[in-house]
Amino acid sequence: MKTPGLTKLRGSVKVTVRGERIEIFINELAKERIEVWNLRPLAPDRMEMEIVISDYFRLRPLLKKTSCRVHVDKRAGLPFFWIRIFRRKWFLAGFALFFLIIFALSSMVWDVEVKGNKKIATEDILLAAREEGIYPFQWIFRLPEQDKLSKDLTRKLKGTSWVGVSKSGTKVTIEVVEAAKPKNTEMLSPRHLISKTDAVVTHIFAERGQPEVSKNQRVKKGSVLITGVQGDFQVAAKGEVRGLVWHEYTIEAPLVLRQKVFTGEKKERGYLYFGDTAVQIWGYGKVKYEQSQTLTRLDPLTWREWKLPLGWMSEDVMEVTELETKQSPEMTIQRGLERAKLDILAKNGADARIVQQKILHENTDNGKVYMKVLFEVEQNIAEEFPIVHNQGE
Amino acid sequence: MGRFSRKLRKWSVDFLDLPQDLVFDLPRLTMVGNKQLLIENHRGVLHFSPDKLKLALTDGSLDVDGRGLVIKAIMPEEVLIEGYISAIQYFGTGEKG
Numbered sequence: 066m067k068t069p070g071l072t073k074l075r076g077s078v079k080v081t082v083r084g085e086r087i088e089i090f091i092n093e094l095a096k097e098r099i100e101v102w103n104l105r106p107l108a109p110d111r112m113e114m115e116i117v118i119s120d121y122f123r124l125r126p127l128l129k130k131t132s133c134r135v136h137v138d139k140r141a142g143l144p145f146f147w148i149r150i151f152r153r154k155w156f157l158a159g160f161a162l163f164f165l166i167i168f169a170l171s172s173m174v175w176d177v178e179v180k181g182n183k184k185i186a187t188e189d190i191l192l193a194a195r196e197e198g199i200y201p202f203q204w205i206f207r208l209p210e211q212d213k214l215s216k217d218l219t220r221k222l223k224g225t226s227w228v229g230v231s232k233s234g235t236k237v238t239i240e241v242v243e244a245a246k247p248k249n250t251e252m253l254s255p256r257h258l259i260s261k262t263d264a265v266v267t268h269i270f271a272e273r274g275q276p277e278v279s280k281n282q283r284v285k286k287g288s289v290l291i292t293g294v295q296g297d298f299q300v301a302a303k304g305e306v307r308g309l310v311w312h313e314y315t316i317e318a319p320l321v322l323r324q325k326v327f328t329g330e331k332k333e334r335g336y337l338y339f340g341d342t343a344v345q346i347w348g349y350g351k352v353k354y355e356q357s358q359t360l361t362r363l364d365p366l367t368w369r370e371w372k373l374p375l376g377w378m379s380e381d382v383m384e385v386t387e388l389e390t391k392q393s394p395e396m397t398i399q400r401g402l403e404r405a406k407l408d409i410l411a412k413n414g415a416d417a418r419i420v421q422q423k424i425l426h427e428n429t430d431n432g433k434v435y436m437k438v439l440f441e442v443e444q445n446i447a448e449e450f451p452i453v454h455n456q457g458e
Numbered sequence: 459m460g461r462f463s464r465k466l467r468k469w470s471v472d473f474l475d476l477p478q479d480l481v482f483d484l485p486r487l488t489m490v491g492n493k494q495l496l497i498e499n500h501r502g503v504l505h506f507s508p509d510k511l512k513l514a515l516t517d518g519s520l521d522v523d524g525r526g527l528v529i530k531a532i533m534p535e536e537v538l539i540e541g542y543i544s545a546i547q548y549f550g551t552g553e554k555g
Contacts, residue, residue: 092502095532104529106507 076118076142079103084133087112093127118144174203175235182241185224190239193221199230199237208232253301254451258291260284261448264308274302284308284446293452306447309420312409312440318401320432322390330354330384338363339375354384397434398427409442417444483516487546494530495522495539495546503529503537511539521547 082090087110094101104114116124128135150157177199179187194200197217198208208214211230218228218239229240258274266282274291278284293302334348360383365376392400402422410417421441428435488496497513497520504519505512506529511522527541 088503088506091506091529091532095502095534095537098534100531102531104506104532106527109507112506 072115072117073142076140076144077115078118078121078137078141079113079115079139080121081107081136081138082112082114082128082133083110083136084128084131085110086131087133090127090131090133093131097123097127099123099127113138118142171235172205173235174199174201174205174208174232174237176237177201178236178238180238180240182243184243185222185241190218190222190241193218194237194239196221199239205232205235208237253303255293255299256301256452257289257293257450258302258304258306258447259450260286260288260290260306260308260446262286262310262446264310264446266290266306266308266446267443268305268307270306271302271304273300274304276304278306289450290447299452302449304447305445307443308446310413310442310444310446312442313425314405314408314438314440315435316401316405316438317433317435318397318404320392320394320397320429320434322392324388324390325356325358325385326388327358328384328386332382334380334382336378336380337375338378343378348380352382354382356385356387357382358385359383394429394434398424398436401434401436402438405438405440409440413442413444417442485513485515485520489543489546492524492543493540495543496536497539498536500535500537503532508541513537515550518548518550521545521549523547 084090087106091104091112099116099120101114101116101120104112106112124135127133177191177194179190182190191200197214199214209217211232214230215228218230219225222228222241224244224246225241226244227242229242231238231240263286264284266278266280266284269276269278269280269290271291274293275295277289277292284290290306291302291304293300332348332350332352332354335346336343337346338344360381362379362381363376364379366373406419406422409419419440420443423439423441424436425439426437483499485500486498488498499516500520501514501516503511504514506527508526509523511527511529513520513522522539522543523545524541524543527539527543530538530540532538
């Protein structure tokens, strides 16, 4: 005979019973089949016992009958635990809320990453993904099936052969395999290649079309070098024709070389700027330099990769003086020629090659060197010229 | 001694027609050392103190003496006592024996 089962679950109380007729009370308990246990006499008219809560409320008539009094000493079991817990319901609610928030935040898409795209802009892919429902702060459980997503995205994004969508944690990775496109072949209309200047042909190579001139042949401006007419067909002539061309340059170069140099004197100014307005913090006062150059450096506040529209601007006002150096006529001529050569290369293509240069005339006057130079340059001379139908006979 | 085995024993005694205690409503005492005492067929508690427990029987009464006596459980016909039991005294009228 032990204590009744599941007393912890049902909840039990330890009570003290006080009264003259305690023995009769015990007999009544037995008669009513009220389950009590651990009856312990404390004093002649006092007894301690344990009882299940539901039975505790059945004690009342018995107590009245035997004129005993009862006092609860100790409560134990789940029902009392719940009452205690319920008293702290807001604490508990916070506890639940915490788990709810953790769960909610972890079931959101936080990051969408696009991989493997070269020609398609990441923004376009993200836009297509957004239409499909993949975007930051979207619930993960609202995302469609992954194979459906990848199918729809593949259909939506032109120029892809496969789009894979994978999700790991709160991050969605969109992997794109771009379709290998055949190279765009230029659709060219029939044309000749003609000479753009008078020249002597040094090299002719016709990739398509019929060469009309040969090496060492003198050609005039506008004469056909490679024709696009091949029998009855008309093609877009293509090829490379190089020739010797004479360029005449009139060069004037000063004997005195002026250069701007920093003296090393400088004045620093510091500004705090907010958007377009800057407030000077230090470096007040006039600048005493005759000539100066100002270097401005912006140092915005950054947070991660974003630049904030406020920060520090520093200005260095540097004194500048002009330095004059006299040069010999030879050096001046050299300098003039170098400049002319750069000009030739800029005008006739980087593959132009100067074969020969000849100073025809040279004259120093008013601190300047005047000269006339003839350059013999080997360069590309071909120019496209469309073949026009219906030339109006 | 479990409750079930006790019940089974009761039933078998009944079935085999070996009653005594049931037939004559006699108390049945089961004692485990001096620590535990199970009394069946009692007729209520007359006195209860840490040193002495007096139980009513159909004829007469039963005194249990000891130290720190505790009623572990009580039911209309049964009572389980724990503690250090030193003496059991039977006051019978001898009418039914």
